[in-house]
Amino acid sequence: MTSADLLIDGFGRIRENVHGAVAELSDAELGARLDAEANSIAWLVWHLTRVQDDHVADVAGVEQVWTRDGWVRRFGLPFGEADTGYGHKGSDVEALAGVSAELLLGYHDAVHAQSVEYVSGLTDADLPRVVDTRWDPPVTLGVRLISVIDDDIQHSGQAAFIRGILLRRR
Numbered sequence: 001m002t003s004a005d006l007l008i009d010g011f012g013r014i015r016e017n018v019h020g021a022v023a024e025l026s027d028a029e030l031g032a033r034l035d036a037e038a039n040s041i042a043w044l045v046w047h048l049t050r051v052q053d054d055h056v057a058d059v060a061g062v063e064q065v066w067t068r069d070g071w072v073r074r075f076g077l078p079f080g081e082a083d084t085g086y087g088h089k090g091s092d093v094e095a096l097a098g099v100s101a102e103l104l105l106g107y108h109d110a111v112h113a114q115s116v117e118y119v120s121g122l123t124d125a126d127l128p129r130v131v132d133t134r135w136d137p138p139v140t141l142g143v144r145l146i147s148v149i150d151d152d153i154q155h156s157g158q159a160a161f162i163r164g165i166l167l168r169r170r
Contacts, residue, residue: 003127003142007119010149014052015112017156018045021163022101029166030104031097033090041159041166042096045104046075047085048155053111054084055148059131059141060118071107075099119145 021041022030030042039047050066057064066072072081077095085092127142139147 003124004120004122007122007145007149008116010146010153011052011112011115011119014048014149014152014156015108017153017160018048018108019105021045021156021159022104025101025163025166027098027100029163030099030101031094032162032166033093034162034165037090039093039158039162040096041162042099042104043085043088043093044155044159044162045108046096046099047088048152049104049108049111050084052115052148052152054082055144056111056115056118059144060114062114062118065107065110065114069110071110074103075107 022045025041030045031040033040053064053066062068067081077083079092079095122141127140127145129141130138131141131144132139
């Protein structure tokens, strides 16, 4: 097994978690919030996908799927084109109410495909490359990709938790 294989597996697990959290939920359930300040499944999936799109596109030196493929227009959100959800408040989360599973999964699958395409060509020699000097120590490609996987696994787990609560309320 290569490093690329491990990264592909990690991104694949995110995709499985996202599909599992979203499957067969209504738009209303996807936008449901457990309290006024809580994140919804729709927001969590949008955010984790935006982070993956933003970070992987940056290290790959390609345009984000969000803008390149017109997902920003399809979602029609009241945020800037580069917004990934960091620092959002309850009112921002509410903007994702009514977003469909089809839209969320379509965007996620497109980002997943771009991520897998990129990481499948990586070798161990690529991973120590410094990709962000704003941190001490500077962030390497390997650390950035694992950070994205970790962040996305956490958020997809949060979405699965909310799903479980919503299904118990049915």
